[in-house]
Amino acid sequence: MSLLSSAEAAVRRSLKLGADESEAYARKTRTVEVVLERAEIQSERVKIQQGVGIRLIKDKKLGFAFASDLSVKSVQATCENALNLAKSSVANPDWVALPKAARLPKLPQGLFDPKVAALSGSEVLGLALRAYNAVKDCDKRAVIDDGKFSAMTSDVAVSNSQGVEAAEKYTLLYGFVVCVAKAHGQTSSMAFEYDVTRNIKFSPEKIGRSAAEKAVASLKPSKGESFVGKVILDSDPASEILFSPVISSVNADNVQRRRSLWMDKIGQLVAVPQLNLTDDGLLPKGVGSSSFDAEGVPRQRTPLITKGKLKAFLHNSFTANKEKRKSTGNAERESYNALPTVLISNLIVEPGKKKLDDVISEVDKGIIVRRFSGNVRPDSGEFSGIAKQASYIEKGEITHALRETMISGNAYTALKSIVIIGSEIRPTFDRVYTPPILIDNVNVVSK
């Protein structure tokens, strides 16, 4: 039976059992992955994860049951479980209804690559070996500490009692390596490099080379000084430090629950005027793209920040119903065994014109951070952590690697202290497409 027919059968069964409304979300993912450890291949896995999650409503009481077994018998038992859970729950006065069926946009281009879907264990191993060799070829001092290469094929189906029936499939290929460099009895800090794509256009050599270069560049670190000033965040730390608070604050659930600092800021300046930010669920080849979200609602393009001004919040059907508006198609589930939440699809930062080298050349005194190992508090925007693979910049040039250097500040203030938005945009694992960004007024603390 197809995933969609399993989901439809679950909805029919729930209604027959007496549910007011029902929704089934089924997913099947085939993953071929290779794990590198201790500078060599540690394990290969082929795994199939599959299951169905059933959300069932009875008298405004909600039950959610899931199972990894998709047999007819198991799906029926899961419907009964969901109904019993709903019956023993307490009514949620905010519940309105499951989303209605709507015309779906065309599936964005480039989300499924049959070549990725056909990758075998030994072919993924081949990708990992290419990265491994690239590290060795790049610099003898560099070694891989750990890494992972993974090819995933996902089938998703959603059906509900309001007529939603949707199914599609995607591929995703990702890989990362963590490298250290060893020289003169010293070990560098761990350098991280990755790539993530929907298709086979994937360069393990680039990952390996770049990780090795970063590790070697962080050898022979010296002590820095403490100051308040300019910091260049590479794409990955920019995503974590600046945009994880943004993702939290534009989430309508957080807005409605008074957790968002931006709850009353629509139309106001929340960042520098250079910043334009869009949630784009329909981005061709986008790592977070699809034609429908985790509730079967059409994906769309939602401008969030235009010229520094806050334009909109992101909704799933629950938060949208509370405000009698339309969902923005941002329902998200970690897997079939999780309830829908609200999340970005692809968060796109409009790139500026300057390449990273030009951004560096404009910094009189500051640091560049290539990895951030710390904590970011999305609600308050506070961040604090270690600047990894960080280098000191003086008069427009990188002078030396830094050790034991921490950075801290507030993301919401930092968005208003952006000096330059770089031009080289890349996606992160968190589905944020951002270039490197130079911000000012950051606390740099050295031992």
Added chain:
Amino acid sequence: MLDLMLNAVAKSTADHVEIRHHKRETFTISVKDGKVDALNNGTVEGVCVRALVKGSWGFSSTTSLLEKDLVKSLRDATSLAKTSKKQKKRVVKLADVKPASDKYVTPMKQDPQKADREELIGLVLDTDKIVRGFSKAIASDSVALTVVDDDLSFVGSEGARITQRLVRCFGSVWAVARQKGNVVSTYESIGAQSGLEVLKATPLDTCGKKAAERANALVSAPMAPGGVFPVVLENRIVGLLAHEAVGHCAEADLVHGGSFLANKIGRKVASPLVTLVDNGRFAGGFGTMKYDDEGVPTERTVLIDKGVVKGFMHSRETAHDFEVKPTGNARAWNFEFDPIIRMRNTYIEAGDYSVEELAESIKDGYFLKGGLSGQADFTGEFMFGTQEAVHIKNGELQESLRGVTISGNAFEVLKQVDALGKDFVMRTGMCGKEQVNYAGIGGPSLRTKVLMGGIAK
């Protein structure tokens, strides 16, 4: 299921094979701002095979419980082991273990299988009321209670057949305070490997009160300063130091890769006050199991004894390489993963100071409370977040500031430990080394020096 697994093992052509069956049932109650989210319950079940052929591992898993699929997984794992052999340098050999035939169940007074769900919902709703009613500043909260019931079976070609039922009950509270344009969020958690009696020993509402109290106190507070300071680390966060900063460096796979502790057995790396242990059998510990996922009995493994490196955590493979006994540290998150070396319950043993006595000698420093997430390089450079920094001036606790991430080299920090509290506590943690897993983290409050990533002076 055990019979199917035994039949499959009998058909194996590999040099060594392990089959694991895992059924995980989860039940979650979640209340957000007084409203009950969907009651959540379900089961994920599957089986996996790990086969060793001429020193090369192959692994395959499936959610199907049919005999034909299990046999296919066995074939896949065996063929993967064979085909990848030529691309691997390492030849895996396993330390000997006496194959066990045993059954284990988490000791419980109140089995959650028999719980009254409505009563549990009431408990979560009561905690939510206490949190939101704490003060006008509390804007929002999320309270959750979860029971995870794991059924594990292990069958090995050497003859082991082990079943374990591990039950974990845990709860968490997020509180958000909002006042005059400031927002702060705080987090507290409880839990253990136990039945529901853990909710009597460490009530969810007490945990909620603590989160609310902290959010209320910090809503208008500034961030703590940056720099190196003498600090008292609260007992509830010392486990993070034991786990993140030290524990990972003592995992034999990382030792092999050249971690800070490589070649340091018998050497002094910490203050003589520090004894650091990873214990697989700590009563109620989140990472407790009688056997690990290679069928090896777990034990109390001393990593640092009075400041001196004593041992590492091993799988059968690394134990063979290091020529020691396996310690029972090979664990897998579920049937989708092969076991890797993981901590179980990692802690620093207690001393005899009270918190007041620990603070007494500090002229200008901080009492750091409430943990957030952490990470470490295998050089020993670690970081973890704290929620609250209470200023200590001339030995007296003063105002509360917002906590910051702290960092340092673990072994420098441990060398500077000059006093340990008597307030030992074991807590729940989640560790994310390649695959997540439950881990117990513990310790007493202690005094040392760390780098605080706060406001630059």
